[in-house]
Amino acid sequence: MERNKLQRVLRASWPRLVAICLLVGIWQLLVVVCVQSWGALGAGEPLPGPGDAIAEIGYLIHIGVLVPALVQTLERAAIGYALALAMGTVIGLAVVRIPVLRAGVGSLLAGLQSLPSVVWVPFAVLFLGDFAVYFVVIMGAFPSIAMGLMSSYDNVPPLTFSLARSMGARGPGYYRHFIFSATLPGYVAGMKQAWAFSWRSLMAAELIIGSTASTGLGQILDNGRTLGDLPEMFAALLAILIVGIAVNDLLFAPLERGLLRRRGLVPA
Protein backbone atom coordinates (compact mmCIF):
# COMPACT_ATOMS: atom_id res chain seq x y z
CA MET A 1 0.00 0.00 0.00
CA GLU A 2 2.68 2.46 1.11
CA ARG A 3 4.87 1.29 -1.69
CA ASN A 4 2.11 1.80 -4.23
CA LYS A 5 1.55 5.31 -3.00
CA LEU A 6 5.25 6.08 -3.31
CA GLN A 7 5.26 4.68 -6.83
CA ARG A 8 2.25 6.76 -7.75
CA VAL A 9 3.83 9.94 -6.43
CA LEU A 10 7.03 9.15 -8.31
CA ARG A 11 5.15 8.42 -11.50
CA ALA A 12 3.23 11.64 -11.23
CA SER A 13 6.20 13.83 -10.39
CA TRP A 14 9.07 12.59 -12.50
CA PRO A 15 8.49 15.01 -15.41
CA ARG A 16 8.64 17.86 -12.94
CA LEU A 17 11.80 16.51 -11.33
CA VAL A 18 13.44 16.27 -14.72
CA ALA A 19 12.38 19.83 -15.55
CA ILE A 20 13.81 21.14 -12.28
CA CYS A 21 17.09 19.27 -12.83
CA LEU A 22 17.29 20.69 -16.33
CA LEU A 23 16.69 24.22 -15.04
CA VAL A 24 19.32 23.89 -12.33
CA GLY A 25 21.71 22.44 -14.89
CA ILE A 26 21.23 25.39 -17.24
CA TRP A 27 21.67 27.81 -14.36
CA GLN A 28 24.92 26.12 -13.34
CA LEU A 29 26.12 26.11 -16.94
CA LEU A 30 25.39 29.82 -17.28
CA VAL A 31 27.30 30.50 -14.08
CA VAL A 32 30.32 28.60 -15.34
CA VAL A 33 30.26 30.44 -18.68
CA CYS A 34 29.76 33.83 -17.01
CA VAL A 35 32.46 33.31 -14.43
CA GLN A 36 34.90 32.47 -17.16
CA SER A 37 34.02 35.39 -19.42
CA TRP A 38 33.67 37.87 -16.56
CA GLY A 39 36.93 36.62 -15.15
CA ALA A 40 38.52 37.29 -18.52
CA LEU A 41 36.97 40.77 -18.63
CA GLY A 42 37.85 41.41 -15.02
CA ALA A 43 34.32 42.64 -14.31
CA GLY A 44 32.09 42.59 -11.21
CA GLU A 45 30.98 39.91 -8.84
CA PRO A 46 30.48 36.36 -10.09
CA LEU A 47 26.93 35.15 -10.72
CA PRO A 48 25.89 32.84 -7.86
CA GLY A 49 25.07 29.24 -8.84
CA PRO A 50 22.22 27.10 -7.51
CA GLY A 51 24.49 25.79 -4.78
CA ASP A 52 25.35 29.33 -3.62
CA ALA A 53 21.69 30.34 -3.56
CA ILE A 54 20.65 27.31 -1.52
CA ALA A 55 23.52 27.85 0.89
CA GLU A 56 22.44 31.47 1.23
CA ILE A 57 18.87 30.34 1.97
CA GLY A 58 20.30 28.15 4.72
CA TYR A 59 22.26 31.10 6.06
CA LEU A 60 19.24 33.44 5.97
CA ILE A 61 17.19 30.88 7.87
CA HIS A 62 20.03 30.43 10.32
CA ILE A 63 20.32 34.12 11.17
CA GLY A 64 16.55 34.32 11.62
CA VAL A 65 15.69 36.54 8.66
CA LEU A 66 14.04 34.32 6.09
CA VAL A 67 11.36 32.57 8.14
CA PRO A 68 9.84 35.71 9.72
CA ALA A 69 9.97 37.40 6.31
CA LEU A 70 8.26 34.43 4.73
CA VAL A 71 5.57 34.41 7.43
CA GLN A 72 5.05 38.14 7.02
CA THR A 73 4.74 37.88 3.26
CA LEU A 74 2.44 34.88 3.37
CA GLU A 75 0.23 36.69 5.86
CA ARG A 76 -0.03 39.67 3.54
CA ALA A 77 -0.72 37.36 0.61
CA ALA A 78 -3.44 35.52 2.53
CA ILE A 79 -5.20 38.67 3.72
CA GLY A 80 -4.93 40.41 0.36
CA TYR A 81 -6.09 37.30 -1.46
CA ALA A 82 -9.04 36.78 0.85
CA LEU A 83 -10.18 40.37 0.33
CA ALA A 84 -9.73 40.01 -3.44
CA LEU A 85 -11.73 36.78 -3.37
CA ALA A 86 -14.61 38.42 -1.54
CA MET A 87 -14.59 41.46 -3.78
CA GLY A 88 -14.18 39.48 -7.01
CA THR A 89 -17.02 37.14 -6.05
CA VAL A 90 -19.44 39.92 -5.22
CA ILE A 91 -18.60 41.90 -8.36
CA GLY A 92 -18.63 38.80 -10.56
CA LEU A 93 -22.03 37.73 -9.25
CA ALA A 94 -23.44 41.22 -9.64
CA VAL A 95 -22.18 41.40 -13.22
CA VAL A 96 -23.67 38.07 -14.29
CA ARG A 97 -26.98 38.67 -12.58
CA ILE A 98 -27.57 42.29 -13.60
CA PRO A 99 -27.54 42.84 -17.39
CA VAL A 100 -26.88 46.59 -17.17
CA LEU A 101 -23.80 46.00 -15.06
CA ARG A 102 -22.60 43.39 -17.47
CA ALA A 103 -22.65 45.79 -20.41
CA GLY A 104 -20.97 48.50 -18.37
CA VAL A 105 -18.51 46.68 -16.17
CA GLY A 106 -17.71 43.57 -18.19
CA SER A 107 -15.15 45.13 -20.51
CA LEU A 108 -13.81 47.31 -17.72
CA LEU A 109 -12.93 44.18 -15.77
CA ALA A 110 -11.01 42.74 -18.71
CA GLY A 111 -9.13 46.03 -18.92
CA LEU A 112 -8.36 46.02 -15.23
CA GLN A 113 -7.11 42.48 -15.51
CA SER A 114 -4.59 43.46 -18.16
CA LEU A 115 -3.46 46.52 -16.19
CA PRO A 116 -0.26 45.65 -14.30
CA SER A 117 -1.18 46.16 -10.67
CA VAL A 118 2.22 47.79 -10.03
CA VAL A 119 0.79 50.98 -11.49
CA TRP A 120 -1.35 51.26 -8.36
CA VAL A 121 1.72 51.38 -6.12
CA PRO A 122 2.46 55.13 -6.28
CA PHE A 123 -1.17 56.01 -5.56
CA ALA A 124 -1.46 53.42 -2.83
CA VAL A 125 1.72 54.54 -1.11
CA LEU A 126 0.60 58.16 -1.11
CA PHE A 127 -2.93 57.67 0.10
CA LEU A 128 -3.34 54.32 1.77
CA GLY A 129 -0.38 53.97 4.14
CA ASP A 130 -0.16 50.51 5.65
CA PHE A 131 -3.03 49.27 3.54
CA ALA A 132 -1.09 49.97 0.32
CA VAL A 133 0.26 46.43 -0.04
CA TYR A 134 -3.19 44.90 0.32
CA PHE A 135 -4.69 47.36 -2.10
CA VAL A 136 -2.17 46.45 -4.79
CA VAL A 137 -2.79 42.74 -4.23
CA ILE A 138 -6.56 43.21 -4.42
CA MET A 139 -6.34 45.22 -7.62
CA GLY A 140 -4.11 42.54 -9.10
CA ALA A 141 -6.25 39.57 -8.13
CA PHE A 142 -9.95 40.46 -8.01
CA PRO A 143 -10.52 40.88 -11.79
CA SER A 144 -9.43 37.27 -12.38
CA ILE A 145 -11.97 36.02 -9.83
CA ALA A 146 -14.78 38.09 -11.30
CA MET A 147 -13.82 37.17 -14.87
CA GLY A 148 -13.58 33.48 -13.95
CA LEU A 149 -17.09 33.61 -12.56
CA MET A 150 -18.39 35.50 -15.58
CA SER A 151 -16.97 33.24 -18.26
CA SER A 152 -17.98 30.18 -16.29
CA TYR A 153 -21.54 31.46 -16.03
CA ASP A 154 -21.63 32.01 -19.79
CA ASN A 155 -20.60 28.40 -20.32
CA VAL A 156 -23.37 26.89 -18.23
CA PRO A 157 -25.75 25.10 -20.63
CA PRO A 158 -29.01 27.08 -20.93
CA LEU A 159 -30.83 23.85 -20.18
CA THR A 160 -29.48 23.99 -16.63
CA PHE A 161 -31.27 27.26 -16.07
CA SER A 162 -34.44 25.95 -17.72
CA LEU A 163 -34.26 23.03 -15.35
CA ALA A 164 -33.88 25.36 -12.37
CA ARG A 165 -36.93 27.32 -13.48
CA SER A 166 -39.01 24.24 -14.13
CA MET A 167 -38.19 23.07 -10.60
CA GLY A 168 -39.18 26.44 -9.23
CA ALA A 169 -35.73 27.14 -7.79
CA ARG A 170 -35.55 30.58 -6.20
CA GLY A 171 -33.50 32.61 -3.73
CA PRO A 172 -30.67 31.01 -1.75
CA GLY A 173 -31.48 27.53 -3.06
CA TYR A 174 -31.13 28.75 -6.63
CA TYR A 175 -27.76 30.34 -5.90
CA ARG A 176 -26.45 27.39 -3.96
CA HIS A 177 -27.64 24.52 -6.13
CA PHE A 178 -27.39 26.17 -9.52
CA ILE A 179 -25.34 29.34 -9.84
CA PHE A 180 -22.49 28.52 -7.47
CA SER A 181 -22.37 24.82 -8.26
CA ALA A 182 -22.55 25.29 -12.01
CA THR A 183 -19.87 27.98 -12.13
CA LEU A 184 -17.51 26.31 -9.67
CA PRO A 185 -14.92 24.96 -12.15
CA GLY A 186 -14.45 28.36 -13.80
CA TYR A 187 -14.51 30.02 -10.43
CA VAL A 188 -11.70 27.79 -9.17
CA ALA A 189 -9.74 28.38 -12.39
CA GLY A 190 -10.16 32.10 -11.72
CA MET A 191 -9.00 31.60 -8.13
CA LYS A 192 -5.93 29.84 -9.38
CA GLN A 193 -5.10 32.61 -11.81
CA ALA A 194 -5.86 35.22 -9.17
CA TRP A 195 -3.29 33.60 -6.91
CA ALA A 196 -0.61 34.06 -9.57
CA PHE A 197 -1.65 37.69 -10.02
CA SER A 198 -1.79 38.42 -6.32
CA TRP A 199 1.61 36.85 -5.70
CA ARG A 200 3.16 38.94 -8.47
CA SER A 201 1.48 42.09 -7.24
CA LEU A 202 2.59 41.47 -3.70
CA MET A 203 6.23 41.03 -4.73
CA ALA A 204 6.13 44.19 -6.82
CA ALA A 205 4.56 46.08 -3.95
CA GLU A 206 7.05 44.79 -1.40
CA LEU A 207 9.96 45.62 -3.68
CA ILE A 208 8.83 49.15 -4.38
CA ILE A 209 7.28 50.07 -1.07
CA GLY A 210 10.46 48.72 0.52
CA SER A 211 11.32 49.05 4.14
CA THR A 212 8.46 51.32 5.22
CA ALA A 213 6.44 48.18 5.75
CA SER A 214 7.98 45.49 7.92
CA THR A 215 10.28 42.99 6.26
CA GLY A 216 8.94 40.48 3.74
CA LEU A 217 10.48 38.40 0.97
CA GLY A 218 10.42 41.36 -1.39
CA GLN A 219 12.39 43.42 1.07
CA ILE A 220 15.06 40.74 1.32
CA LEU A 221 15.40 40.95 -2.43
CA ASP A 222 15.53 44.75 -2.30
CA ASN A 223 18.01 44.58 0.54
CA GLY A 224 20.21 42.30 -1.54
CA ARG A 225 20.08 44.82 -4.38
CA THR A 226 20.99 47.73 -2.07
CA LEU A 227 23.96 45.87 -0.64
CA GLY A 228 24.99 44.39 -3.96
CA ASP A 229 24.64 40.98 -2.32
CA LEU A 230 23.99 38.69 -5.28
CA PRO A 231 23.58 35.43 -3.32
CA GLU A 232 20.97 37.09 -1.09
CA MET A 233 19.09 38.31 -4.15
CA PHE A 234 19.09 34.87 -5.70
CA ALA A 235 18.11 33.26 -2.41
CA ALA A 236 15.10 35.59 -2.19
CA LEU A 237 14.25 34.98 -5.84
CA LEU A 238 14.36 31.25 -5.33
CA ALA A 239 12.19 31.49 -2.21
CA ILE A 240 9.61 33.60 -4.07
CA LEU A 241 9.52 31.13 -6.94
CA ILE A 242 9.18 28.15 -4.59
CA VAL A 243 6.29 29.72 -2.65
CA GLY A 244 4.46 30.60 -5.86
CA ILE A 245 4.77 27.07 -7.17
CA ALA A 246 4.02 25.43 -3.83
CA VAL A 247 0.77 27.30 -3.24
CA ASN A 248 -0.39 26.47 -6.74
CA ASP A 249 0.63 22.82 -6.61
CA LEU A 250 -0.43 22.04 -3.07
CA LEU A 251 -3.59 24.11 -2.87
CA PHE A 252 -5.17 25.12 -6.15
CA ALA A 253 -4.14 22.33 -8.47
CA PRO A 254 -5.51 19.51 -6.25
CA LEU A 255 -8.68 21.52 -5.64
CA GLU A 256 -9.27 21.95 -9.35
CA ARG A 257 -8.33 18.38 -10.22
CA GLY A 258 -10.65 16.91 -7.60
CA LEU A 259 -13.47 19.10 -8.80
CA LEU A 260 -13.06 18.15 -12.46
CA ARG A 261 -12.72 14.47 -11.63
CA ARG A 262 -15.93 14.41 -9.62
CA ARG A 263 -17.71 15.94 -12.58
CA GLY A 264 -16.21 13.46 -15.02
CA LEU A 265 -14.35 16.17 -16.94
CA VAL A 266 -10.98 14.41 -16.62
CA PRO A 267 -10.34 10.66 -16.51
CA ALA A 268 -10.35 9.30 -12.96
Add this chain to the structure above:
Amino acid sequence: MNVALAPRPSVVLRDADEAFVTLDGVTKVFGKGKVSMTALENVSLELGKGEFVCILGTSGCGKSTLLSLVAGLDKVTSGTIEIADGRPAVMFQEPALLPWLTVRRNVELPMRLHKVDTEERNKTVNRLLSMVGLIDFADHRPHQLSGGMRQRCALARALAQDSELLLMDEPFAALDALTRDQLHDDLNRIWQETGKTIIFVTHNVREAVRLGDRVVLMTPRPGRVARIWDVDIARPRELDSFEVSGLAHEITAQLRAGAAGNGAQ
Protein backbone atom coordinates in the same frame (compact mmCIF):
# COMPACT_ATOMS: atom_id res chain seq x y z
CA MET B 1 -46.02 -8.45 -17.15
CA ASN B 2 -48.19 -7.38 -14.31
CA VAL B 3 -51.59 -8.95 -14.66
CA ALA B 4 -52.96 -6.98 -11.74
CA LEU B 5 -52.63 -3.78 -13.72
CA ALA B 6 -55.70 -3.84 -15.90
CA PRO B 7 -55.76 -1.77 -19.07
CA ARG B 8 -56.93 1.70 -18.20
CA PRO B 9 -60.17 2.74 -19.81
CA SER B 10 -58.92 6.05 -21.11
CA VAL B 11 -62.35 7.10 -22.34
CA VAL B 12 -63.66 7.44 -18.81
CA LEU B 13 -60.80 9.69 -17.83
CA ARG B 14 -61.26 11.93 -20.78
CA ASP B 15 -64.94 12.29 -20.14
CA ALA B 16 -64.37 13.30 -16.54
CA ASP B 17 -66.18 16.48 -15.57
CA GLU B 18 -63.22 18.77 -15.19
CA ALA B 19 -60.24 18.99 -17.45
CA PHE B 20 -56.90 18.82 -15.65
CA VAL B 21 -55.05 20.84 -18.26
CA THR B 22 -56.81 23.21 -20.64
CA LEU B 23 -55.19 24.91 -23.61
CA ASP B 24 -57.47 27.42 -25.23
CA GLY B 25 -56.52 29.14 -28.48
CA VAL B 26 -52.84 29.08 -27.64
CA THR B 27 -50.78 31.10 -30.12
CA LYS B 28 -47.07 31.77 -29.95
CA VAL B 29 -45.24 34.21 -32.18
CA PHE B 30 -41.49 34.65 -31.99
CA GLY B 31 -40.03 38.00 -32.99
CA LYS B 32 -41.89 41.03 -34.29
CA GLY B 33 -42.96 42.55 -37.61
CA LYS B 34 -41.51 41.11 -40.81
CA VAL B 35 -39.11 38.72 -39.10
CA SER B 36 -41.78 37.25 -36.86
CA MET B 37 -42.48 33.55 -36.95
CA THR B 38 -45.70 31.96 -35.82
CA ALA B 39 -44.71 28.79 -33.99
CA LEU B 40 -48.16 27.87 -32.75
CA GLU B 41 -51.56 28.95 -34.00
CA ASN B 42 -54.79 28.55 -32.11
CA VAL B 43 -53.98 25.30 -30.38
CA SER B 44 -56.78 24.07 -28.11
CA LEU B 45 -56.58 20.88 -26.14
CA GLU B 46 -58.02 19.40 -22.96
CA LEU B 47 -56.44 16.75 -20.79
CA GLY B 48 -58.23 14.74 -18.13
CA LYS B 49 -56.50 13.87 -14.88
CA GLY B 50 -54.29 10.84 -15.27
CA GLU B 51 -54.40 10.96 -19.03
CA PHE B 52 -51.36 10.15 -21.17
CA VAL B 53 -51.33 12.36 -24.28
CA CYS B 54 -48.69 12.18 -26.98
CA ILE B 55 -48.05 15.24 -29.12
CA LEU B 56 -46.72 14.05 -32.45
CA GLY B 57 -45.17 16.02 -35.27
CA THR B 58 -42.16 16.55 -37.48
CA SER B 59 -39.38 18.76 -36.20
CA GLY B 60 -40.27 22.44 -36.32
CA CYS B 61 -44.00 21.95 -35.80
CA GLY B 62 -43.90 23.79 -32.51
CA LYS B 63 -44.46 20.80 -30.26
CA SER B 64 -41.50 21.63 -28.01
CA THR B 65 -42.64 25.25 -27.92
CA LEU B 66 -46.04 24.03 -26.78
CA LEU B 67 -44.44 22.06 -23.99
CA SER B 68 -42.30 24.93 -22.74
CA LEU B 69 -45.42 27.11 -22.69
CA VAL B 70 -47.23 24.57 -20.54
CA ALA B 71 -44.10 24.29 -18.37
CA GLY B 72 -44.18 28.04 -17.84
CA LEU B 73 -40.70 28.47 -19.34
CA ASP B 74 -42.09 30.81 -21.98
CA LYS B 75 -45.13 33.07 -22.34
CA VAL B 76 -48.04 32.65 -24.75
CA THR B 77 -48.64 35.42 -27.28
CA SER B 78 -52.37 34.89 -26.97
CA GLY B 79 -54.71 32.26 -25.60
CA THR B 80 -54.71 30.66 -22.17
CA ILE B 81 -53.20 27.64 -20.47
CA GLU B 82 -54.81 26.41 -17.30
CA ILE B 83 -53.38 23.71 -15.08
CA ALA B 84 -55.47 22.46 -12.17
CA ASP B 85 -52.49 21.70 -9.98
CA GLY B 86 -49.36 23.77 -9.54
CA ARG B 87 -46.08 23.66 -11.37
CA PRO B 88 -45.57 20.77 -13.82
CA ALA B 89 -42.45 18.63 -13.73
CA VAL B 90 -40.41 18.62 -16.95
CA MET B 91 -38.21 16.01 -18.53
CA PHE B 92 -36.05 17.21 -21.42
CA GLN B 93 -34.55 15.44 -24.41
CA GLU B 94 -31.20 15.64 -22.67
CA PRO B 95 -31.12 14.25 -19.16
CA ALA B 96 -29.90 17.64 -17.84
CA LEU B 97 -28.51 15.98 -14.73
CA LEU B 98 -26.26 18.15 -12.64
CA PRO B 99 -22.82 16.60 -13.16
CA TRP B 100 -21.57 17.62 -9.71
CA LEU B 101 -24.26 15.64 -7.90
CA THR B 102 -24.64 11.90 -7.41
CA VAL B 103 -27.72 10.12 -8.73
CA ARG B 104 -29.34 10.30 -5.29
CA ARG B 105 -28.59 13.99 -4.94
CA ASN B 106 -29.90 14.74 -8.40
CA VAL B 107 -33.16 12.99 -7.67
CA GLU B 108 -33.65 14.67 -4.31
CA LEU B 109 -32.81 18.15 -5.63
CA PRO B 110 -36.42 19.26 -6.23
CA MET B 111 -37.26 18.22 -2.68
CA ARG B 112 -34.23 20.02 -1.25
CA LEU B 113 -35.28 23.16 -3.11
CA HIS B 114 -38.70 22.93 -1.55
CA LYS B 115 -37.37 22.10 1.89
CA VAL B 116 -38.81 18.62 2.32
CA ASP B 117 -37.41 17.18 5.56
CA THR B 118 -34.58 14.69 5.41
CA GLU B 119 -36.45 11.59 6.50
CA GLU B 120 -39.24 11.96 4.01
CA ARG B 121 -36.75 12.92 1.34
CA ASN B 122 -34.68 9.77 1.82
CA LYS B 123 -37.77 7.60 1.81
CA THR B 124 -39.07 9.16 -1.39
CA VAL B 125 -35.70 9.02 -3.14
CA ASN B 126 -35.25 5.35 -2.30
CA ARG B 127 -38.74 4.57 -3.51
CA LEU B 128 -38.22 6.47 -6.78
CA LEU B 129 -34.78 5.00 -7.42
CA SER B 130 -36.21 1.52 -6.96
CA MET B 131 -39.06 2.42 -9.26
CA VAL B 132 -36.71 3.40 -12.11
CA GLY B 133 -34.25 0.60 -11.30
CA LEU B 134 -31.35 2.79 -10.22
CA ILE B 135 -31.21 1.96 -6.51
CA ASP B 136 -27.83 0.24 -6.92
CA PHE B 137 -26.43 3.30 -8.64
CA ALA B 138 -27.51 5.87 -6.09
CA ASP B 139 -23.98 6.99 -5.34
CA HIS B 140 -22.75 7.08 -8.93
CA ARG B 141 -22.26 10.32 -10.75
CA PRO B 142 -24.03 11.05 -14.05
CA HIS B 143 -20.90 10.58 -16.16
CA GLN B 144 -20.63 7.01 -14.89
CA LEU B 145 -24.09 6.11 -16.20
CA SER B 146 -25.25 4.94 -19.63
CA GLY B 147 -27.60 7.11 -21.67
CA GLY B 148 -30.64 5.07 -20.67
CA MET B 149 -29.72 5.21 -16.99
CA ARG B 150 -29.32 8.96 -17.18
CA GLN B 151 -32.84 9.31 -18.52
CA ARG B 152 -34.11 7.00 -15.79
CA CYS B 153 -32.45 9.28 -13.29
CA ALA B 154 -34.03 12.33 -14.94
CA LEU B 155 -37.41 10.57 -14.80
CA ALA B 156 -36.96 9.85 -11.09
CA ARG B 157 -36.07 13.49 -10.53
CA ALA B 158 -39.15 14.67 -12.41
CA LEU B 159 -41.28 12.34 -10.29
CA ALA B 160 -39.61 13.69 -7.15
CA GLN B 161 -41.12 17.05 -7.93
CA ASP B 162 -44.41 15.60 -6.77
CA SER B 163 -46.38 17.29 -9.50
CA GLU B 164 -49.50 15.68 -10.92
CA LEU B 165 -48.50 16.81 -14.40
CA LEU B 166 -45.40 15.47 -16.11
CA LEU B 167 -44.17 17.06 -19.33
CA MET B 168 -41.78 15.03 -21.46
CA ASP B 169 -39.94 16.57 -24.41
CA GLU B 170 -38.70 13.74 -26.64
CA PRO B 171 -37.02 12.17 -23.63
CA PHE B 172 -36.00 8.95 -25.37
CA ALA B 173 -35.07 10.33 -28.80
CA ALA B 174 -31.32 10.04 -28.23
CA LEU B 175 -31.43 6.43 -27.01
CA ASP B 176 -30.86 3.23 -28.96
CA ALA B 177 -33.95 1.24 -29.95
CA LEU B 178 -33.51 -1.51 -27.36
CA THR B 179 -33.03 0.86 -24.45
CA ARG B 180 -35.92 2.97 -25.63
CA ASP B 181 -38.17 -0.09 -25.71
CA GLN B 182 -37.29 -0.88 -22.10
CA LEU B 183 -37.91 2.68 -21.04
CA HIS B 184 -41.31 2.60 -22.76
CA ASP B 185 -42.24 -0.42 -20.67
CA ASP B 186 -40.98 1.29 -17.53
CA LEU B 187 -42.71 4.57 -18.25
CA ASN B 188 -45.97 2.74 -18.94
CA ARG B 189 -45.67 0.88 -15.63
CA ILE B 190 -44.71 3.99 -13.68
CA TRP B 191 -47.56 5.95 -15.19
CA GLN B 192 -50.00 3.22 -14.17
CA GLU B 193 -48.55 3.06 -10.66
CA THR B 194 -48.47 6.80 -10.06
CA GLY B 195 -51.51 8.00 -12.00
CA LYS B 196 -49.67 11.08 -13.29
CA THR B 197 -51.02 13.13 -16.15
CA ILE B 198 -48.45 13.08 -18.93
CA ILE B 199 -47.89 15.20 -22.01
CA PHE B 200 -45.31 13.40 -24.11
CA VAL B 201 -43.80 15.13 -27.13
CA THR B 202 -42.28 12.94 -29.85
CA HIS B 203 -41.61 12.69 -33.57
CA ASN B 204 -41.73 8.90 -33.38
CA VAL B 205 -45.16 7.64 -34.50
CA ARG B 206 -44.88 4.19 -32.97
CA GLU B 207 -43.67 5.62 -29.72
CA ALA B 208 -46.72 7.87 -29.58
CA VAL B 209 -49.10 5.00 -30.35
CA ARG B 210 -47.42 2.69 -27.91
CA LEU B 211 -47.63 5.09 -25.00
CA GLY B 212 -50.54 7.45 -25.43
CA ASP B 213 -54.22 7.36 -24.53
CA ARG B 214 -54.52 9.91 -27.29
CA VAL B 215 -52.18 10.95 -30.07
CA VAL B 216 -52.33 14.60 -31.16
CA LEU B 217 -50.86 15.14 -34.61
CA MET B 218 -49.53 18.60 -35.30
CA THR B 219 -48.69 20.24 -38.63
CA PRO B 220 -45.75 22.57 -38.97
CA ARG B 221 -45.41 26.30 -39.74
CA PRO B 222 -47.52 27.42 -38.06
CA GLY B 223 -48.04 24.62 -35.55
CA ARG B 224 -51.68 23.53 -35.51
CA VAL B 225 -53.54 20.50 -34.27
CA ALA B 226 -54.19 18.43 -37.40
CA ARG B 227 -56.01 15.50 -35.92
CA ILE B 228 -56.45 13.58 -32.69
CA TRP B 229 -56.61 9.79 -32.41
CA ASP B 230 -57.92 7.80 -29.48
CA VAL B 231 -55.69 4.82 -28.89
CA ASP B 232 -57.92 2.05 -27.57
CA ILE B 233 -55.30 -0.64 -27.49
CA ALA B 234 -54.91 -2.73 -24.32
CA ARG B 235 -51.82 -2.02 -22.19
CA PRO B 236 -49.06 -2.93 -21.87
CA ARG B 237 -48.56 -2.55 -25.60
CA GLU B 238 -45.87 -4.09 -27.73
CA LEU B 239 -44.02 -1.84 -30.14
CA ASP B 240 -44.46 -4.25 -33.05
CA SER B 241 -47.86 -5.61 -32.19
CA PHE B 242 -50.48 -5.71 -34.93
CA GLU B 243 -52.65 -2.98 -33.38
CA VAL B 244 -49.77 -0.57 -32.70
CA SER B 245 -48.34 -1.04 -36.19
CA GLY B 246 -51.76 -0.62 -37.77
CA LEU B 247 -52.53 2.69 -36.12
CA ALA B 248 -48.95 3.87 -36.63
CA HIS B 249 -49.35 3.23 -40.35
CA GLU B 250 -52.55 5.19 -40.48
CA ILE B 251 -51.01 8.14 -38.64
CA THR B 252 -47.86 8.04 -40.74
CA ALA B 253 -49.95 8.20 -43.91
CA GLN B 254 -51.75 11.28 -42.56
CA LEU B 255 -48.39 12.78 -41.55
CA ARG B 256 -47.04 12.31 -45.09
CA ALA B 257 -50.17 13.75 -46.67
CA GLY B 258 -49.93 16.74 -44.34
CA ALA B 259 -46.27 17.25 -45.16
CA ALA B 260 -47.00 17.02 -48.90
CA GLY B 261 -49.91 19.44 -48.59
CA ASN B 262 -47.74 21.77 -46.64
CA GLY B 263 -44.96 21.56 -49.19
CA ALA B 264 -47.36 22.40 -52.02
CA GLN B 265 -48.43 25.66 -50.47
